[in-house]
Amino acid sequence: xxxxxxFVFTTITNAIEKGNFQxxxxxxxxxxxxxxxxxxxxxxxxxxxxxxxxCKTITKLAFAKKHFDTSPSLSTSLLSxxxxxFSFDLLFEGKPKEDFKPKIQKFFERIEKYCPYxxxxxxxxxxxxxxxxxxxxxxxxxxxxxxxxxxxxxxxxLSRNFGTxxxxxxxxxxxxxxxxxxxxxxxxxxxxxxxxxxxxxEIEGSSDLFGVEFPAKIHENFKNYQDTILLVDKGxxxxxxxxxxxxxxxxxxxxxxxxxxxxxxxxxxxxxETGNLDEFIQIVESEALTLHAMMMTSxxxxxxxxxxxxxxxxxxxxxxxETKIPICxxxxxxxxxxxxxxxxxxxxxxxxxxDELVGYCQNGNYICDTIGNGSQILT
Ligand code: PMV
Numbered sequence: 001x002x003x004x005x006x007f008v009f010t011t012i013t014n015a016i017e018k019g020n021f022q023x024x025x026x027x028x029x030x031x032x033x034x035x036x037x038x039x040x041x042x043x044x045x046x047x048x049x050x051x052x053x054x055c056k057t058i059t060k061l062a063f064a065k066k067h068f069d070t071s072p073s074l075s076t077s078l079l080s081x082x083x084x085x086f087s088f089d090l091l092f093e094g095k096p097k098e099d100f101k102p103k104i105q106k107f108f109e110r111i112e113k114y115c116p117y118x119x120x121x122x123x124x125x126x127x128x129x130x131x132x133x134x135x136x137x138x139x140x141x142x143x144x145x146x147x148x149x150x151x152x153x154x155x156x157x158l159s160r161n162f163g164t165x166x167x168x169x170x171x172x173x174x175x176x177x178x179x180x181x182x183x184x185x186x187x188x189x190x191x192x193x194x195x196x197x198x199x200x201x202e203i204e205g206s207s208d209l210f211g212v213e214f215p216a217k218i219h220e221n222f223k224n225y226q227d228t229i230l231l232v233d234k235g236x237x238x239x240x241x242x243x244x245x246x247x248x249x250x251x252x253x254x255x256x257x258x259x260x261x262x263x264x265x266x267x268x269x270x271x272x273e274t275g276n277l278d279e280f281i282q283i284v285e286s287e288a289l290t291l292h293a294m295m296m297t298s299x300x301x302x303x304x305x306x307x308x309x310x311x312x313x314x315x316x317x318x319x320x321x322e323t324k325i326p327i328c329x330x331x332x333x334x335x336x337x338x339x340x341x342x343x344x345x346x347x348x349x350x351x352x353x354x355d356e357l358v359g360y361c362q363n364g365n366y367i368c369d370t371i372g373n374g375s376q377i378l379t
Contacts, residue, residue, distance in 0.1 A: 004209060007114045007174050015161040020062040021153040022379040025145035025179075026372050027055040027137060028188045028195065029227055029330060029338050031284050032264045033291045036248030036257070041184050042208045044248060045261035046198025048268060049188045050340075052227060053372025055131045057142035060379070061150035062124040086112075088123040100127075103182075107144065110181040114174070115151060117158060131367060137229065138241075138332065144182030145189035148175045149375045175375070176210035184245075187211040192373035194218065194272070202266050219275030224343040224370055228350070230357060231365040232308045233335035239295070239302045241333050247298035257294060261287075277342070281320075281328040284340065288330040295333075306335040308360040313337070315356050325349065343370075 028049040036044035066087065086108045090100050104125065108118055125147065131137050152175040156166045172190055180187035180197070187210050188195040194214035200206045204215050248254050264283050271280045295302050309331070316329050316339065327341040327349055339357075341349050350368070358364045 002173070002207060002209065004114075004177075007177050007209075009115055009117065009155060009158075011159055011162045011164060016063075016065070016154075016157055018062075018064040019154075019157070020060060020379065021150045021377070022058065022060040023146050023149035023153070023375055023377055024056045024058045025142045025149060025189050025375040026052045026192075027131075027139070027142045028052060028185065029332065029340075030185065030188070031287060031330065032261055032268060033287050034185055034197065035245065035291055035294055036251070036254060037184060037245045041180050043184060043198045044254070045258040046196060046200040046203070046206060046265050047185070047188070047261065048194065048196045048214065048265055049185070050225060050227065050371045051189060051192040051195060051374050052369045054369045055129075055137060055142065055229070055367065057127060057129050057139055057146045058378065059128075059143070059146035059150055060124075060126040061147070061154070062126070063121040063154060065120060066122055084119065086119060087121070088125055091124065091126040093128045094126065103140075104147075107147070107182040111151075111178050114178065115155060117155070118151075121154075132365075137231075137336065137367075138334075140183040141179075141186040141189045144186035145175075145179045145375055148179035148182065148186070149190065149377070151175075151178060153377070173210050176212075180210060190375050193371045194222075195374075196265070200262060200265050202269060214269075214272065216269055217273045219272060221275035221277060221342055222272060222371070226339075226341050226343060226346055226349070227369045227371070228339045228341075228353060229367045229369060230312055230337045230339065230353070230361050231363075231367070232312070232337060232361060233306050234362050234365075237304060237334055239304065244295060244298075244302075244333055247300075248294065251294065251298050253294065253297060257290065260290065277326040281326060284328050284330050291333070292331060304334050305331070309335045309337055311360050312357055315360075319352055319356070323348070 028051045030047050030049040032048045034043045034047035090097050112118055129139050152171055159166045176187040176190040188197050191213045195211040196203050196206050196214055197211040199208050205212050268283050292305055313329055325345050327339055330338045
C-alpha cells in the first residue's frame with residue numbers, strides 16, 4: 001500500500017537553473033460528497049466526482065534558481081533568511097494579486113516536506129480561470145490542481161537530471177497527493193472522467209491520500225454526460241468550506257453520514273456499470289440535499305441555498321415528472337445548481353433551461369460544461 005512516505009522527494013540535485021511549465025486543470029463536481037475531514041486533509045468519507053471540461057484554471061509556473069552569496073562577509077543570519085523562505089510572485093490574469101498569496105504560502109508550507117527543492121527557487125505563478133471571476137464557482141480545486149501539476153513537472157525534470165525517470169503513475173499520483181494538501185477536492189481534478197478519492201472497500205486502488213480514476217466499467221449512458229451550472233448567487237459564501245468541514249466534528253449525524261457515503265459509493269459503482277439513470281438521479285440528489293442538511297444541522301447551523309436554488313430544484317422535478325427526461329441537480333457548498341443529464345437529451349434540456357430556469361440565475365448567467373479528461377500540459 002502506498003503511504004505518504006513514498007511521496008517524499010529524496011534525490012539531491014540542483015542542476016536546473018530556470019524554466020517554465022504551463023498546465024490547465026479543470027473543476028470537478030462531486031456526486032457523492034466529501035464533507036468532513038481529519039488532520040492533513042484526510043477525508044472523513046470517500047467521494048466520487050465528474051471531472052469537468054470547460055471550467056478550468058490555467059497556470060504558468062516560471063522558476064529560477066536562487067543564488068546565494070556565500071561570501072564570508074555576509075552575515076549568517078541574512079543567509080538563513082534568504083534560504084529559509086519561499087519566494088514567489090503571484091499574478092492573476094497578468095496582474096499581481098497579493099490577496100491570493102497567503103493561500104499559496106500555506107500550500108508551500110504543507111508540501112515542503114514532500115518537495116524540499118521548493119525553497120531553492122524563486123517562482124512566478126501566473127494564473128487565470130476560464131470561468132468568470134466571482135461566479136460562485138470555486139477555483140480552489142482547479143487552481144490547486146494546476147499548480148500541483150506544474151510542481152510535478154519541475155520535480156520530474158529534477159529527477160531526470162539525476163538520472164531517474166519518474167513513472168507516469170507516480171507523477172499523477174503525487175500531483176493529486178499535493179493538490180489534496182492545497183484543497184481536499186482538488187485531488188479529484190488531476191484526472192478524468194470520474195474520480196474517486198478516499199478509501200473504499202469496493203473500489204480497487206482507492207486511497208485517502210489521492211484521487212484515482214474510477215477503475216470499473218462505465219456504461220455508455222454516462223459518456224459525455226452534461227453539466228450546466230446555473231449561477232444563482234455569485235457572492236462570497238457566508239461560511240467557507242473549511243469551517244463547514246470543521247463543523248462535522250461533534251456533528252450529531254456525522255457517523256451515519258459517513259456510513260451513508262460509503263454505502264452510496266458502493267451503489268453508484270453498480271449504477272455506473274448498469275447505466276440505471278433513475279437510480280443515479282436518486283443518489284445524486286439525495287447526496288446534494290444531505291450535504292446541505294449537514295450544514296443546516298451543525299452547530300452553528302447555516303444555509304447556503306438561496307430562494308432561487310429551491311425554485312430551480314422544484315422546476316427540475318416538475319419537468320422530470322412531465323417529460324420523463326432523466327435530468328437531476330446537484331449542489332456544491334453554495335447556492336449554484338449543477339444540472340446533470342445525458343448527452344442525448346441536450347437540446348431538449350437546454351431549451352428547458354432557456355425557457356424556465358434562466359430567470360432564476362443572477363443576470364441570466366449559466367455555464368454549459370461536460371465531463372472531461374482532467375489536467376493537460378500546455379507548455
Ligand atoms: O475541497 P473543499 O475543502 O473546498 O471541499 C469541497 C466540498 C464540497 O464541494 C461541498 C463537496 C465535494 O466533495 O467536492
